[in-house]
Amino acid sequence: MIRTGREGNELDTGGLPAYGQQQSAEQAPALQITGLRKAFNTTVAVDDVQLVVPRGSFFGLVGPNGAGKTTSLSMAVGLLRPDAGTVRIFGVDVWESPERAKALVGVLPDGMALPERLTGRELLTYTGLLRGLDQATVAARAAELLGVLELVDAERTLVIDYSAGMRKKIGLATALLHAPKLLVLDEPFEAVDPVSASTIRTILQRFVASGGAVVLSSHVMELVEKLCDHVAVITRGRVVASGPVEQVRGGQSLEQAFVHLVGGRTGGGEGLSWLAS
Numbered sequence: 001m002i003r004t005g006r007e008g009n010e011l012d013t014g015g016l017p018a019y020g021q022q023q024s025a026e027q028a029p030a031l032q033i034t035g036l037r038k039a040f041n042t043t044v045a046v047d048d049v050q051l052v053v054p055r056g057s058f059f060g061l062v063g064p065n066g067a068g069k070t071t072s073l074s075m076a077v078g079l080l081r082p083d084a085g086t087v088r089i090f091g092v093d094v095w096e097s098p099e100r101a102k103a104l105v106g107v108l109p110d111g112m113a114l115p116e117r118l119t120g121r122e123l124l125t126y127t128g129l130l131r132g133l134d135q136a137t138v139a140a141r142a143a144e145l146l147g148v149l150e151l152v153d154a155e156r157t158l159v160i161d162y163s164a165g166m167r168k169k170i171g172l173a174t175a176l177l178h179a180p181k182l183l184v185l186d187e188p189f190e191a192v193d194p195v196s197a198s199t200i201r202t203i204l205q206r207f208v209a210s211g212g213a214v215v216l217s218s219h220v221m222e223l224v225e226k227l228c229d230h231v232a233v234i235t236r237g238r239v240v241a242s243g244p245v246e247q248v249r250g251g252q253s254l255e256q257a258f259v260h261l262v263g264g265r266t267g268g269g270e271g272l273s274w275l276a277s
Helices: 069-076 098-103 120-130 135-148 164-176 194-209 221-227 245-249 254-262
Strands: 031-040 043-053 058-062 084-089 105-108 182-186 213-217 230-235 238-244
Touching: 031 069, 043 069, 043 230, 043 238, 058 069, 058 194, 058 221, 069 084, 069 182, 069 213, 098 105, 105 164, 120 135, 120 164, 135 164, 164 182, 164 194, 182 194, 194 213, 194 221, 221 245, 221 254, 230 245, 230 254, 238 245, 238 254, 245 254
Parallel strands: 058 213, 058 230, 105 182, 182 213
Antiparallel strands: 031 043, 031 084, 230 238
16 A cells, blocks of 8 residues: 555555564564654654665655655664654664664765765775775775776775766765665765766666665656656655555656655746747
């Protein structure tokens, strides 16, 4: 069932127990968000968000600017403390057992701040050692990631001199380095050239095919529609629809369904007659 509307309490859980019920590690979804809330002064950015990301799913999160996507994801991975609610990654509570939870997830935040005075290889080495990996493993994985993401030629270039697209790629490399079971990626394709975007799509599809789960936030509906098997629409800090992409679309394009769900309107050229003068 798809959850729609502010009053609805239904949410597709893929046959999982209801929110609040304990689950074994083998039964737990990749990500379970329950009653998440965050306010900044008088502005409520996230208002009782409920979300379940099944294991082995490619899950898209879409919403208009200011809808609460980035705030929700930041709380989901332990970067921002919520005012209320819980988050579990494969059954591990993010705020009760942060070290265990964060070992299971790789994160690419939007506008990720990186140590800019390190080279790409130094950044991966530093990140890997912080994760507790041995030097040999870090070196082998760093070399492979730099090669696959076409950053070998820039491996001795300081991150401060990286382009926006290169920063996205090295950020993705740091998220993948420790072999997580869940990836949470905020706008991973922004500023990335088409060739690199194709490579990233292949990496993510292989990750899901091998049993991992991906949560992808994006404004590009065509991308979400093409890549994802599940999608959630968030607006005004609340999830207004969630489920398999085909069900959320309801026989129309995801973009059309999105505009309807968030209360937007198409067009926008009215009253701009001076543009054609």
